[in-house]
Amino acid sequence: MSETPSLLRRLIDAGLFIDTGAPGLYGRSGAFEDVIDRIDAAFVRAAGDDVTEVVRFPPGMNRGVFEKSGYLKSFPQLAGTVHAFCGAHGDHMELLEHLAAGEDWMAKQQPTEVVLTPAACYPLYPVVAARGPLAPEGGLFDLQSYCFRHEPSEDPARMQMFRMHEMVRLGDPDQVLAFRAQWLERGQALVASLELPFSLDLANDPFFGRGGKLMAAGQRAQQLKFELLVPIHSEEHPTACFSFNYHQDHFGLTWDLKTAAGEVAHTACVGIGLERVAIALFNQHGLNAADWPAGVRKALWG
Amino acid sequence: MIERIRKLVAEFAGTNVDVGKLGDDGDLYRAGMTSHASVQLMLGLEEAFDIEFPEDLLTPDTFSSISAIAKALDGLGVGVAS
Known part of the structure; x- marks a missing residue:
């Protein structure tokens, strides 16, 4: 008896994913991208009458901003830096010789000023801070970006490069917490409309090392992070498709973000993993989107 | 030992109140210790x-x-x- 092929295998065999040879790095078909676009639009629709400022950054960010953000204190294992050849003619010859011999050719690769964006909202905070104090109503931004996390995996829902659409709220603690509470409702309504099984749970980020255990315990004790989980590869370990994060004054202090009243701004974000929701849909409703239940198709295609 | 701990708290916790004036039972998080600072203190x-x-x-x-x-x-x- 043959084993059921893995979800990754089925996605590739159905032509939805294109294998690149690197785990967690896939091409996407037009049919897959159509679903991504529809989920993306549904996420924006879920924001209702919210007046957001739409901002798009490339998937690489300023290294200085990245360094100051504190990301390396928490997640050094996930970060990806961009390196480039910075040698002279002789070094180039050497590089080609090493390459031809199948040897390590990276000796003259030097870090550039670019780091791969780890989360869509990271480049935003210094840009907002540079504008001066927030308006009395605070700030509300809509961001979407490919993000990178170095965690090669055969789980199609744990990619190294994937898209995250975020809404980011900046303001006083009341404004920011009201935003998060509202999105906890909106996220559940959206996933329910897609007829996906889900649960909501307190969560923590994958902080690095022993210090990370303390960070994670603190994050949970203060209920700073919630995730909306959908079972994809297992019922016991469902996959986070949305996260709802209250950063308290972390970014406010880091970037000197001020409210109109002159207080340190608090921030929160809600993020949707677009590929994860798409994969959850294909897993739940079948590999051909045309055959999905009428209600799901209506929720996405109208 | 308390004084030795107090010295380390002053060095690593990054509180926004003078640790010398903070009671032994004073809440360090409430005194401004961030989660990152708590890791530094632990180490x-x-x-x-x-x-x-x-x-x-x-x-x-x-x-x-x-x-x-x-x-x-x-x-x-x-x-x-x-």
């Missing part, structure tokens, strides 16, 4: 007392005050003599 304590906190002690409660830290260290066999 500083480990180095100073040559110990390793077991995983079940890696919680905010353990590092919430000078007396809480003293209690945890006491449980790890770091006595008053040190």
Whole structure:
């Protein structure tokens, strides 16, 4: 008896994913991208009458901003830096010789000023801070970006490069917490409309090392992070498709973000993993989107 | 030991109140210690007392005050003599 092929295998065999040879790095078909676009639009629709400022950054960010953000204190294992050849003619010859011999050719690769964006909202905070104090109503931004996390995996829902659409709220603690509470409702309504099984749970980020255990315990004790989980590869370990994060004054202090009243701004974000929701849909409703239940198709295609 | 802990708290916790004036039971998080600072404090304590906190002690409660830290260290066999 043959084993059921893995979800990754089925996605590739159905032509939805294109294998690149690197785990967690896939091409996407037009049919897959159509679903991504529809989920993306549904996420924006879920924001209702919210007046957001739409901002798009490339998937690489300023290294200085990245360094100051504190990301390396928490997640050094996930970060990806961009390196480039910075040698002279002789070094180039050497590089080609090493390459031809199948040897390590990276000796003259030097870090550039670019780091791969780890989360869509990271480049935003210094840009907002540079504008001066927030308006009395605070700030509300809509961001979407490919993000990178170095965690090669055969789980199609744990990619190294994937898209995250975020809404980011900046303001006083009341404004920011009201935003998060509202999105906890909106996220559940959206996933329910897609007829996906889900649960909501307190969560923590994958902080690095022993210090990370303390960070994670603190994050949970203060209920700073919630995730909306959908079972994809297992019922016991469902996959986070949305996260709802209250950063308290972390970014406010880091970037000197001020409210109109002159207080340190608090921030929160809600993020949707677009590929994860798409994969959850294909897993739940079948590999051909045309055959999905009428209600799901209506929720996405109208 | 309390004074030694207080010195380490002053060095690593990044509180926005003078640690010298903070009581032994004063809440360090409320005094401005961030989660990142609490990790620095944990590592500083480990180095100073040559110990390793077991995983079940890696919680905010353990590092919430000078007396809480003293209690945890006491449980790890770091006595008053040190």
